[in-house]
Amino acid sequence: MRRFAAFWWDFVVGDDWRVAVGIVAAFGLTALLAATSVPAWWLMPLAVATILWVSLRRAAR
Amino acid sequence: MLSAFLASAVEMVEALTIVLAMGVTRGWRPALTGTGAALLALAAIVSALGPALTVVPIHTLRLVVGALLLVFGLQWLRKAILRASGWRALRDENAVFARESEEARAAAHTEHAGLDWYAFTISFKGVLLEGLEVAFIVLTFGSTQGSIPLAAAGAAAAAVLVVFAGVVVRGPLSRVPENTLAFAVGVMLTTFGIFWGAEGAGVDWPGGDASLPGVLVFVVVCAFGFVTALRRRRLAFA
Numbered sequence: 272m273r274r275f276a277a278f279w280w281d282f283v284v285g286d287d288w289r290v291a292v293g294i295v296a297a298f299g300l301t302a303l304l305a306a307t308s309v310p311a312w313w314l315m316p317l318a319v320a321t322i323l324w325v326s327l328r329r330a331a332r
Numbered sequence: 333m334l335s336a337f338l339a340s341a342v343e344m345v346e347a348l349t350i351v352l353a354m355g356v357t358r359g360w361r362p363a364l365t366g367t368g369a370a371l372l373a374l375a376a377i378v379s380a381l382g383p384a385l386t387v388v389p390i391h392t393l394r395l396v397v398g399a400l401l402l403v404f405g406l407q408w409l410r411k412a413i414l415r416a417s418g419w420r421a422l423r424d425e426n427a428v429f430a431r432e433s434e435e436a437r438a439a440a441h442t443e444h445a446g447l448d449w450y451a452f453t454i455s456f457k458g459v460l461l462e463g464l465e466v467a468f469i470v471l472t473f474g475s476t477q478g479s480i481p482l483a484a485a486g487a488a489a490a491a492v493l494v495v496f497a498g499v500v501v502r503g504p505l506s507r508v509p510e511n512t513l514a515f516a517v518g519v520m521l522t523t524f525g526i527f528w529g530a531e532g533a534g535v536d537w538p539g540g541d542a543s544l545p546g547v548l549v550f551v552v553v554c555a556f557g558f559v560t561a562l563r564r565r566r567l568a569f570a
Contacts, residue, residue: 305534
């Protein structure tokens with residue numbers, strides 16, 4: 272059971288769990304902003320670039 | 333279809349190395365039986381989940397699919413950028429083949445149902461695990477674009493091409509530019525993940541679908557920029 276859970280964790284989350292958490296948070300913020308009158312299209316690209324760069328910087332140490 | 337094709341090509345090259353190692357060292361019958369069983373399992377997963385996805389409302393589907401594609405896409409892109417910038421070693425199919433072969437020679441011989449169980453299970457696991465991500469990509473791309481069979485055909489075409497190349501070369505496909513393909517797949521999955529996921533979250537893209545190439549360019553520029561920055565960082569550390 273533990274190995275099964277570990278497989279799915281590794282399959283979906285991968286090497287850096289912060290990336291998955293960041294993506295979920297970014298979608299949440301985007302949904303909140305999209306519900307207002309402020310344009311929200313710019314948020315996801317910016318968030319993804321930031322999340323990726325932070326994860327890469329952590330790996331490149 | 334292109335994304336499914338490229339992703340399948342990368343994963344199948346890796347699976348082929350495992351199956352070849354089992355076939356050469358332990359015999360082709362259990363290796364090919366394991367491969368066939370894994371392909372059947374993957375086909376069953378796509379067939380079972382495909383129709384289920386078509387009943388999900390499109391906005392929910394795009395949000396879930398977008399999030400999944402982003403999670404997978406960033407995993408591929410992150411790994412490809414680290415390899416391209418020298419922070420992680422490039423995958424060496426010849427080295428993997430040698431290691432798998434060595435382990436296969438050392439493993440005990442036990443038979444179940446007339447098959448060498450080690451070769452069967454390693455081949456089955458190798459093809460199933462490498463193929464599972466392709467199955468998800470086929471399902472997510474196919475369901476969002478309304479044609480799972482087309483995406484599945486792209487993945488199947490890549491699998492046939494890789495197997496054919498493996499038969500011709502009679503060895504691991506070490507010359508396939510795996511990291512370049514992985515980079516391209518990562519860029520595409522990330523682009524579609526951003527686009528569909530944001531739409532699912534309620535975003536109206538300026539110009540609608542016409543803004544998709546803009547997102548693609550943004551992701552490509554960021555990815556190449558990160559490779560350059562990490563190369564400089566590596567030189568500074570050296």
